[in-house]
Amino acid sequence: MMVLLPILILALVVAVTAFSSIGTMKMRLGQGKTGLWMLGGYFVLLLVSMIVSTFLPSETTASMNEESTHSKKRSEISIPMLIAEGKVDEVNKDTLVKEWSFELQDHPLTLEAYVENEGGPGIFIEKTSDLTGKIQASYYRSPIYVDGLKVQEEFKPTLVMNQQTLTVSVENPVDVHYQMFTSEFPFTQFSQNSVGRERGSRIEWGEEAVYIRVPEETEIIGENGNYTLIDPAA
Amino acid sequence: MYSADISTAEVVKKQVSYKWRAYISVFTSLVVIQLLAVLFSLNGTGMSSSGGMNYNIRVEYYNADMIMIFTIFWGFITALLLTTKAYREDDFAFVTNRTSGTLSTIIYLWIICSIAGFAASLSGYLLKVVVFLFTSQELLSNNGAEGAGIYVMGLVSLILTIFMFAGFGYAAGMIVQWNKMFVILLPVLFIGLLISLESAGYSMDRFFFQFLFSEQNFWLFIMKSLAVSTAAYVIAFLISNRLEVKR
Numbered sequence: 001m002m003v004l005l006p007i008l009i010l011a012l013v014v015a016v017t018a019f020s021s022i023g024t025m026k027m028r029l030g031q032g033k034t035g036l037w038m039l040g041g042y043f044v045l046l047l048v049s050m051i052v053s054t055f056l057p058s059e060t061t062a063s064m065n066e067e068s069t070h071s072k073k074r075s076e077i078s079i080p081m082l083i084a085e086g087k088v089d090e091v092n093k094d095t096l097v098k099e100w101s102f103e104l105q106d107h108p109l110t111l112e113a114y115v116e117n118e119g120g121p122g123i124f125i126e127k128t129s130d131l132t133g134k135i136q137a138s139y140y141r142s143p144i145y146v147d148g149l150k151v152q153e154e155f156k157p158t159l160v161m162n163q164q165t166l167t168v169s170v171e172n173p174v175d176v177h178y179q180m181f182t183s184e185f186p187f188t189q190f191s192q193n194s195v196g197r198e199r200g201s202r203i204e205w206g207e208e209a210v211y212i213r214v215p216e217e218t219e220i221i222g223e224n225g226n227y228t229l230i231d232p233a234a
Numbered sequence: 235m236y237s238a239d240i241s242t243a244e245v246v247k248k249q250v251s252y253k254w255r256a257y258i259s260v261f262t263s264l265v266v267i268q269l270l271a272v273l274f275s276l277n278g279t280g281m282s283s284s285g286g287m288n289y290n291i292r293v294e295y296y297n298a299d300m301i302m303i304f305t306i307f308w309g310f311i312t313a314l315l316l317t318t319k320a321y322r323e324d325d326f327a328f329v330t331n332r333t334s335g336t337l338s339t340i341i342y343l344w345i346i347c348s349i350a351g352f353a354a355s356l357s358g359y360l361l362k363v364v365v366f367l368f369t370s371q372e373l374l375s376n377n378g379a380e381g382a383g384i385y386v387m388g389l390v391s392l393i394l395t396i397f398m399f400a401g402f403g404y405a406a407g408m409i410v411q412w413n414k415m416f417v418i419l420l421p422v423l424f425i426g427l428l429i430s431l432e433s434a435g436y437s438m439d440r441f442f443f444q445f446l447f448s449e450q451n452f453w454l455f456i457m458k459s460l461a462v463s464t465a466a467y468v469i470a471f472l473i474s475n476r477l478e479v480k481r
Contacts, residue, residue: 042268042269049362053362056362059375120288146293177292178292182296183297186389189449
């Protein structure tokens, strides 16, 4: 019965409006051009809206087929996996969001990680003989797609070096708000693209990782599980 | 005694022309209802929110579905009102019979339903502009369906749907005119039937909405909706023939 309630409310609203307008039409017989003028004005409004809407800042999201193509390509690339295997060179350069460089006076390095929400980026540390007296950090992130459309707003973690302590903070998530216009039911009914389309967006979250390079002899002091040491021999 | 015979087609044509001029106020209610629906649609038709990778993504969905549904109800109510005594008697301003009177009403309903459907199909643009004016945010369009062909098919299906519901309203109105008891009986029977079917596992969704609105073949949809509409209008026509003149 609850299913019928919105329908009944809707019917009531329409009925009251229709009765109040049409109920007086008999009295207006012969004098009423109001309806025609209103209809004409309304059509002008609709046509103006149609023209104006083409100039509004708007982007069209990908169709379902395009989305699956994108998904397939993206899923082939795994940033954390490549970094963990020591194949940083193979990571797509477009996914490099930010780089940092800090002085490191002594060899012990304390790593602190603050992740506000679960599922923050993995932190990978590689010991290298290429560096002396400094550490280098990079943040990689593949794009996020909402219905195939790339999210433009960028998030970057905060990396701060305080004496021998490197703090990686993943806080203040980015709020992204979209207004999506979808096709109406008569127009999706016969469209092949609409087959199986459910309400809700397809969000592809992508992948992210913080990659830190430290001098070879650096002793790392960190909590269990807050970083992964890259072993080139593995 | 007439000096010339008037064909049924001519009478129908004159009656349609008369009804167009006499009932022009139906468009006032159409415009009011569609604007009201635009107002209700500003709330959006849904929202989804997801969080991950330090992003909170909120997507609000908008479309003109509600405007179209309001228009369908408008078609139902308008047709229902046309069966009331005052409107039926307008037919007798001409040399007429029940056949030409009903036929002219059906043609008139088809014309106004087409106009209403066309207006509803464009109302999505108005909604888009109003939403932008209120929020000034970038809009995304998820056009699962676009192109001239899809638009024409959607427009035709929308008009047929409005016309079909107008047929239900017309038939319901005629049944009520036939016997006033049906003012109460008809909704009771309808809702009772829905509940009975639902409890027996035969939902209206399965037997009506899926039958018509899950049909992805355009031509089959036309055939189905025309068949349902024809049934409704034939019922109305048969009942109107049973009504006494000037009842």
